[in-house]
Amino acid sequence: MEVTRRQALTAVAGAAVGAAGAVGAGRLAEHLGESTPLPFYGSPVSAVRPDRSAPSATAGSVVWGGPGGADGAGGAAGLRRVALTFDDGPHPEWTPRVLAALEAEDVPATFFCLGRNVRDHGDLHRASVGHHELGNHTFDHRDLGRLDWSACRDEIARTSGLMEKTYGSAPTLFRPPYGHLGGAAVLAAAEAGLTTVMWSAQAREDLVAGHPDRIVDDIASQVRPGSIVLAHDTGSEDRLVTIDRLRAIIGRLRSDGYSFVTVSELVAAGTAASSR
The missing domain is CATH 3.20.20.370 (Glycoside hydrolase/deacetylase)
Structure with missing residues (x-):
């Protein structure tokens, strides 16, 4: 079965979020190569909720x-x-x-x-x-x-x-x-x-x-x-x-x-x- 790039990144994200419990979310970048994106969900740079639910705000300033x-x-x-x-x-x-x-x-x-x-x-x-x-x-x-x-x-x-x-x-x-x-x-x-x-x-x-x-x-x-x-x-x-x-x-x-x-x-x- 072909794995899409998004599926692959999501898998990486899941693994990284699991690793965050051991090393801390703020230190993820130290443990991932510079070409590996940070997790879609749960990292400090992610502007979406970690459970993928809709945000309660539609805009910010x-x-x-x-x-x-x-x-x-x-x-x-x-x-x-x-x-x-x-x-x-x-x-x-x-x-x-x-x-x-x-x-x-x-x-x-x-x-x-x-x-x-x-x-x-x-x-x-x-x-x-x-x-x-x-x-x-x-x-x-x-x-x-x-x-x-x-x-x-x-x-x-x-x-x-x-x-x-x-x-x-x-x-x-x-x-x-x-x-x-x-x-x-x-x-x-x-x-x-x-x-x-x-x-x-x-x-x-x-x-x-x-x-x-x-x-x-x-x-x-x-x-x-x-x-x-x-x-x-x-x-x-x-x-x-x-x-x-x-x-x-x-x-x-x-x-x-x-x-x-x-x-x-x-x-x-x-x-x-x-x-x-």
Whole structure:
């Protein structure tokens, strides 16, 4: 009997999924030749459910910026807007410092929270609701590029459920740790009704080592209308370079003509412009 290429690949997939139980789905690539495709079902790169059932979402969205972010122009609406984002908190020492700087400058921001930190320090953001935006950054900051659909779904759902319980509403935005997205993570986020948010500018503390004040110019040099700026409110000590100069960064961007909005506001402006 002739075996079709699809049948052969499906057989390989089945064998690989079985192997995943022994070596882990995220390590499959290490055990397969580069000419052998990863499994159709069950691998981190697969954007279909492992049981082959229909997904509960028909579409999803991944964004890197808002209007004008691609070419540096002001966008259809001529808006010079930027969204500041902070990952990995809330942290009992760092997050209040960020919130204080934002309050002093009357600037909203978007915080992508870890579920475990919401569990331990959720009260830090109770006053943020309605002013700042709180997004999902998974529960344990695992690399979703190594996880299958079920594990990605659990990381996302566990965090959204806890955030809804803590803050009274579920998040609508999601950012994958490390910026790593496989098909399984894209599908899990879409099924959870979350917009996946990446970034188009970032705090590059490693590039200003020894000259911390240069972080202001470095961030300003990256920002364009529609930029989503990545920073952190916990982590390695060098990230304090940005936190300690947050007001100066805001002042510099304002002097360059930018105003500040949340990610959802930034994305909504693009949606409204494209619908005209």
